[in-house]
Amino acid sequence: MDYSKYFADRVVPMKGSAIREMFKRMADPEIISLAGGNPASELFPSDELSKIAGKILMTQPTLALQYGTTDGYPAMKDCARARAEKVGAVSEGDEILIMTGANQGIDLFAKSILNKGDKVIVESPSFIGSLNAFRTYECELIGIEVESDGMNIDALEKALAENPDTKMIYTIPTFQNPTGTTMSLAKRERLVELAAKYGVLVLEDNPYGDLRFSGEDVPTLKSLDKNGVVFYAGSFSKILSPGMRLGYLIGPAQLLEKTEMLKQVNDVHTPMLTQLMCVQFMKKYNIDTYIKKNRELYGKKCKAMVETMEETFPAGKVEWVVPDGGIFLWCTCPGIEDITPVVDRCLEKKVAIVPGSNFAIDPFAPSNQFRLNYSSASVEDIKEGVRRLGAVLTELL
Amino acid sequence: MDYSKYFADRVVPMKGSAIREMFKRMADPEIISLAGGNPASELFPSDELSKIAGKILMTQPTLALQYGTTDGYPAMKDCARARAEKVGAVSEGDEILIMTGANQGIDLFAKSILNKGDKVIVESPSFIGSLNAFRTYECELIGIEVESDGMNIDALEKALAENPDTKMIYTIPTFQNPTGTTMSLAKRERLVELAAKYGVLVLEDNPYGDLRFSGEDVPTLKSLDKNGVVFYAGSFSKILSPGMRLGYLIGPAQLLEKTEMLKQVNDVHTPMLTQLMCVQFMKKYNIDTYIKKNRELYGKKCKAMVETMEETFPAGKVEWVVPDGGIFLWCTCPGIEDITPVVDRCLEKKVAIVPGSNFAIDPFAPSNQFRLNYSSASVEDIKEGVRRLGAVLTELL
Numbered sequence: 001m002d003y004s005k006y007f008a009d010r011v012v013p014m015k016g017s018a019i020r021e022m023f024k025r026m027a028d029p030e031i032i033s034l035a036g037g038n039p040a041s042e043l044f045p046s047d048e049l050s051k052i053a054g055k056i057l058m059t060q061p062t063l064a065l066q067y068g069t070t071d072g073y074p075a076m077k078d079c080a081r082a083r084a085e086k087v088g089a090v091s092e093g094d095e096i097l098i099m100t101g102a103n104q105g106i107d108l109f110a111k112s113i114l115n116k117g118d119k120v121i122v123e124s125p126s127f128i129g130s131l132n133a134f135r136t137y138e139c140e141l142i143g144i145e146v147e148s149d150g151m152n153i154d155a156l157e158k159a160l161a162e163n164p165d166t167k168m169i170y171t172i173p174t175f176q177n178p179t180g181t182t183m184s185l186a187k188r189e190r191l192v193e194l195a196a197k198y199g200v201l202v203l204e205d206n207p208y209g210d211l212r213f214s215g216e217d218v219p220t221l222k223s224l225d226k227n228g229v230v231f232y233a234g235s236f237s238k239i240l241s242p243g244m245r246l247g248y249l250i251g252p253a254q255l256l257e258k259t260e261m262l263k264q265v266n267d268v269h270t271p272m273l274t275q276l277m278c279v280q281f282m283k284k285y286n287i288d289t290y291i292k293k294n295r296e297l298y299g300k301k302c303k304a305m306v307e308t309m310e311e312t313f314p315a316g317k318v319e320w321v322v323p324d325g326g327i328f329l330w331c332t333c334p335g336i337e338d339i340t341p342v343v344d345r346c347l348e349k350k351v352a353i354v355p356g357s358n359f360a361i362d363p364f365a366p367s368n369q370f371r372l373n374y375s376s377a378s379v380e381d382i383k384e385g386v387r388r389l390g391a392v393l394t395e396l397l
Numbered sequence: 398m399d400y401s402k403y404f405a406d407r408v409v410p411m412k413g414s415a416i417r418e419m420f421k422r423m424a425d426p427e428i429i430s431l432a433g434g435n436p437a438s439e440l441f442p443s444d445e446l447s448k449i450a451g452k453i454l455m456t457q458p459t460l461a462l463q464y465g466t467t468d469g470y471p472a473m474k475d476c477a478r479a480r481a482e483k484v485g486a487v488s489e490g491d492e493i494l495i496m497t498g499a500n501q502g503i504d505l506f507a508k509s510i511l512n513k514g515d516k517v518i519v520e521s522p523s524f525i526g527s528l529n530a531f532r533t534y535e536c537e538l539i540g541i542e543v544e545s546d547g548m549n550i551d552a553l554e555k556a557l558a559e560n561p562d563t564k565m566i567y568t569i570p571t572f573q574n575p576t577g578t579t580m581s582l583a584k585r586e587r588l589v590e591l592a593a594k595y596g597v598l599v600l601e602d603n604p605y606g607d608l609r610f611s612g613e614d615v616p617t618l619k620s621l622d623k624n625g626v627v628f629y630a631g632s633f634s635k636i637l638s639p640g641m642r643l644g645y646l647i648g649p650a651q652l653l654e655k656t657e658m659l660k661q662v663n664d665v666h667t668p669m670l671t672q673l674m675c676v677q678f679m680k681k682y683n684i685d686t687y688i689k690k691n692r693e694l695y696g697k698k699c700k701a702m703v704e705t706m707e708e709t710f711p712a713g714k715v716e717w718v719v720p721d722g723g724i725f726l727w728c729t730c731p732g733i734e735d736i737t738p739v740v741d742r743c744l745e746k747k748v749a750i751v752p753g754s755n756f757a758i759d760p761f762a763p764s765n766q767f768r769l770n771y772s773s774a775s776v777e778d779i780k781e782g783v784r785r786l787g788a789v790l791t792e793l794l
Contacts, residue, residue, distance in 0.1 A: 001625045003652040006510045006564065006598060008534070011655040038464055046458030053670070054451030061443030065638035067435055100497055100642075100664040107663045111533070113403045116513075133662035136508070137405070167403065201403060228398045241462035243669035245497075255400040258408040265530035266504045267497040267664065271671050272640035273450070 010136045015363075028350070032385035035352035037177070037327065038376040039238050040301075043293055045281065049241075052280045056273065064276055068269040070260055072098025072248070076275040079282050080234060080248035087209060088223025089232040095253035097260055100270045102207055102235035102247030105259070107133040108266060109203060109231060109249060110168070112258040114139045119166040121159055121200075123151050125330075125359030125369070127177040130170060130205065142166070143361035146176060148321045150183025153190045160198045168201045173221055175208035175326025178359045178371040182324060185218050196227040201255075207235040207247075210291050212325035213299030228252050236278060238327070239291050244274040298327060301374040301382055305329060308383045312390025317397040327375035330356075333397060338366035342396050351388040407533045412760075425747070429782035432749035434574070434724060435773040436635050437698075440690055442678065446638075449677040453670065461673055465666040468657055469495025469645070473672040476679050477631060477645035484606060485620025486629040492650035494657055497667045499604055499632035499644030502656070504530040505663060506600060506628060506646060507565075509655040511536045516563040518556055518597075520548050522727075522756030522766070524574040527567060527602065539563070540758035543573060545718045547580025550587045557595045565598045570618055572605035572723025575756045575768040579721060582615050593624040598652075604632040604644075607688050609722035610696030625649050633675060635724070636688050641671040695724060698771040698779055702726060705780045709787025714794040724772035727753075730794060735763035739793050748785040 004012075056064050063073075071077070077096045084090040099105040106129075114120065114137035122131060124143025134141060142159050145152045150173060160166060169191070173183035183191070195202045204221040222232040231251035236244065249259060263269075281287065306322055306329070319332045333339060343355045356369030372389075374382055401409075453461050460470075468474070474493045481487040496502035503526075511517065511534035519528060521540025531538060539556050542549045547570060557563060566588070570580035580588070592599045601618040619629040628648035633641065646656060660666075678684065703719055703726070716729045730736060740752045753766030769786075771779055 001649070003649060006652060007655060008508065008510050008512050008515075010512075011509050011659065014655065014658045036464075041459040041463050044458050044462040046454050046462060049462070050451045050454035050458075053454055054447045057443050057447035057450055061441050061447075062438040063640075065441045065443060065446070065640045066438050067433075067639045100668070103662065104664040111405065112408050113405050115405050115407075118405075129662055129665065132658070136659060136662060242464045243460075243462045245664055245666070245668045252398070252400060255403060258404060258411065261411045261529070262408065262533060265500065265526055265533060267501040267642055268526065269642070271497070271642045271668050274668050274670060 010138050014132070014135070031347070031350045031352055032377060032381045032388070033352045034372045034374070034377060034382070034385050034389070035354045036373055036376055039242060039327065040294065040297055040375050043290070043297060044241055045285070045290055048281060048285060049277055052277050052284070053273065056276045056280060060276065064273045066272070068272045068275070070264040070269050072096070072270060073272065073275045073279070075279045079279055082282070084232065084234055084250055087220045089220050089234065090250050093252060094250050095256040097249045097256055097263065098270050098275060099247040099249055099263070100267055101237060101245040102205065102233045103129050103133070104263070104266070105233045105247055105249035106130050106203065106205060108259045108262040110134050110137055111262050112255065113167055113201065119163050121156065121166055121169045122361070123171055123176060124361050125178055125356060126170070127172060127205070128358050131361070134170070141361050146179050146181055148181055150176070150181055150187050151191065153187045156191065157194055160194055160200065164198065166198065166200050168203055169195055170203045170205065171221070172205045174206055174218065175211060175323055175328070178328050179321070179330040180323030180326055180328045181321055182218060188218065188221055188224055192221055192224045192230065195229045200229070202230040203233065204230055205233045207238050208326035210239050211295055211298055211327065213295045213302065215324035222250070239287065239294070240278060240281065244278065246270065246274055246278055295325070298325070298375055301379055302329070304379045305372065305374045305382050305386055308386035309390070312387050314394045314397050318393060327373055329372045329374060331370050331372065333368045335397060336368045339368055339370050342392055343370065345392045345396060346389055349388045349392055351385045353389060407535050410532070411529070428744070428747045428749055429774060429778045429785070430749045431769045431771070431774060431779070431782050431786070432751045433770055433773050436639060436724065437691065437694055437772050440687070440694060441638055442682070442687055445678060445682060446674055449674050449681070450670065453673045453677060457673065461670045463669070465669045465672070467661040467666050469493070469667060470669060470672045470676070472676040476676055479679070481629065481631055481647055484617045486617050486631065487647050490649060491647050492653040494646045494653055494660065495667050495672060496644040496646055496660070497664055498634060498642040499602065499630045500526050500530070501660070501663070502630045502644055502646035503527050503600065503602060505656050505659040507531050507534055508659050509652065510564055510598065516560050518553065518563055518566045519758070520568055520573060521758050522575055522753060523567070524569060524602070525755050528758070531567070538758050543576050543578055545578055547573070547578055547584050548588065550584045553588065554591055557591055557597065561595065563595065563597050565600055566592055567600045567602065568618070569602045571603055571615065572608060572720055572725070575725050576718070576727040577720030577723055577725045578718055579615060585615065585618055585621055589618055589621045589627065592626045597626070599627040600630065601627055602630045604635050605723035607636050608692055608695055608724065610692045610699065612721035619647070636684065636691065637675060637678065641675065643667065643671055643675055692722070695722070695772055698776055699726070701776045702769065702771045702779050702783055705783035706787070709784050711791045711794050715790060724770055726769045726771060728767050728769065730765045732794060733765045736765055736767050739789055740767065742789045742793060743786055746785045746789055748782040750786060
């Protein structure tokens with residue numbers, strides 16, 4: 001039986017993630033992956049979480065195992081609030097919703113505001129998970145080029161002027177996925193002003209903001225917003241554990257009430273045990289000490305990656321911006337049209353990278369760019385992986 | 398600032414759950430709740446789960462805390478398969494997707510097939526969480542009356558003939574929410590035949606099927622389906638823990654591939670720790686022994702409820718069908734138009750029940766029905782709650 005006649009219009013164009021397909025090809029344990037977005041598992045506070053989980057289930061079994069409320073366990077909301085207050089991302093009158101990962105917040109926020117045909121401005125390139133979530137609401141994506149200091153704001157203003165019916169700007173202003181770039185303060189101020197001027201909502205996605213290893217912090221868009229146009233998605237995936245699926249969404253209550261209703265009919269509530277574990281972890285330990293270790297490790301890994309790139313990449317053929325934090329590094333090969341042969345040859349040489357087309361508004365257009373991840377592999381594997389990649393680039397560019 | 402101009406059309410008609418509002422009023426600890434749908438927390442295997450959780454985080458920390466795959470952890474998929482095989486709910490060529498609660502499977506399955514204006518046939522009354530999920534895809538709900546042996550199948554056939562563009566039939570055939578009724582085998586066979594004849598998909602939601610305390614098991618719709626039209630949503634919420642949010646969706650792979658993509662952009666994957674806990678629980682313990690205890694308890698609680706109803710309800714003024722399993726009992730008051738005054742008076746007398754309008758296709762139409770839950774409260778509280786309810790009914794009917 002052919003089920004395609006039952007498909008809703010929204011899913012007809014959806015294709016399985018090419019990254020996921022690549023992961024299947026990567027079952028080979030000899031492959032060094034610079035392709036994923038996994039945080040460093042060597043630092044997970046597993047001993048602490050083991051004790052905490054065991055104790056919660058002994059002392060608060062009903063709370064941990066019974067149904068919870070859709071908006072989140074109150075003490076977990078306080079944890080999210082505490083993280084957000086550090087970056088000025090919560091204002092009076094804001095609601096905080098605990099999400100089963102920040103991605104769920106992004107998906108359901110989009111569901112609450114996007115009608116078919118609505119326009120959404122996004123960075124180009126951007127995080128494929130969010131782009132694909134928006135696509136399921138049959139909106140029109142408008143891509144704005146990302147420069148070394150973030151979104152091209154002149155291009156943003158032009159796009160807003162040309163598309164006054166734009167509903168939302170989606171941005172990852174700090175250590176952007178995939179480019180690793182950070183939007184300057186001046187651009188942030190202009191973005192927030194423009195959003196207010198054109199009456200467009202902003203969804204600020206900030207999963208990597210805590211992971212700075214050089215340079216100075218830049219204020220969040222949410223903290224610069226005086227008009228209630230910025231909504232903020234935060235995450236515990238990169239500062240505690242992604243497998244626990246804990247994120248949050250913050251913004252004016254009137255709109256988030258709708259997002260909450262959409263969560264109620266989606267997964268009812270975020271699992272209770274993982275919420276309670278996060279609460280106890282933040283109560284008993286200083287999460288900032290733990291984050292600091294991650295930052296130091298990522299700084300060291302990034303340095304190892306960049307140094308090996310400088311040693312082994314063919315001179316003048318690859319361009320990149322060294323990130324000040326986060327987990328990604330973005331490379332451009334100006335002399336070629338399409339990176340695919342490089343990506344394929346890399347897999348033969350047992351190193352995995354992600355072609356830029358995965359992050360494009362038009363995923364079928366050729367891309368001469370690729371993304372590298374330095375949080376997941378060991379320093380030694382990063383060096384060996386980049387050496388293999390350098391050899392392929394020297395051979396093919 | 399008024400955000401309503403930003404709302405997507407799909408969320409404009411959404412109202413917060415009246416059940417939820419009632420729960421807020423129920424903060425008063427003296428209120429006996431017969432309103433919720435919580436399983437009995439006194440039987441949660443918390444000691445076992447405490448040991449299991451602690452050990453998983455010590456011995457498999459990376460697996461438990463790192464990103465997982467969208468379709469589910471393989472051993473967890475095997476657990477879901479094992480449960481489904483017991484009721485013939487998995488066929489060759491079927492995919493199994495692990496969901497963050499069965500509700501997520503229902504929501505995302507609907508998202509994968511429903512265009513605006515598509516028709517969905519549902520039982521009337523039915524589970525509000527599913528109805529509200531379907532409503533967010535702007536479909537048209539067609540309600541079919543539920544009789545004491547399940548959906549009126551003649552009415553279903555008429556509705557299918559009149560609405561050949563129906564895309565899906567949604568049913569909870571066993572111990573239905575809210576009516577507690579179970580569809581007969583003859584009706585199940587006809588439903589599956591009609592679905593195949595009219596080319597309509599069936600979503601069988603079976604969260605309560607394991608909770609039979611009297612009578613004989615009836616085959617699942619999925620097991621009767623020879624044409625690949627039935628999709629099956631299963632849950633661990635009522636047989637292990639609802640707070641863990643573990644459910645699954647089973648059906649032909651071609652369609653579930655789309656549901657999986659929608660899950661990937663929703664919560665990426667179901668939390669790993671809770672999946673691993675379920676796997677270890679099913680490996681180390683006999684979950685059927687644990688389910689048997691629940692069945693016995695629910696049989697005892699149901700009996701206490703029915704006996705007290707017989708003793709205290711005004712003779713001839715309330716009708717009900719005694720369920721053979723599950724957690725709900727449904728009452729009709731033929732002599733009145735609207736149950737609201739009874740529900741309000743009950744809250745004054747410190748007992749909470751849910752008015753039937755919450756489960757209706759048209760939630761604004763008056764209802765002379767109400768739902769009682771017997772899984773959550775203690776036997777003593779059930780008796781006292783029903784006595785208070787009986788006094789109110791005697792006063793007002």
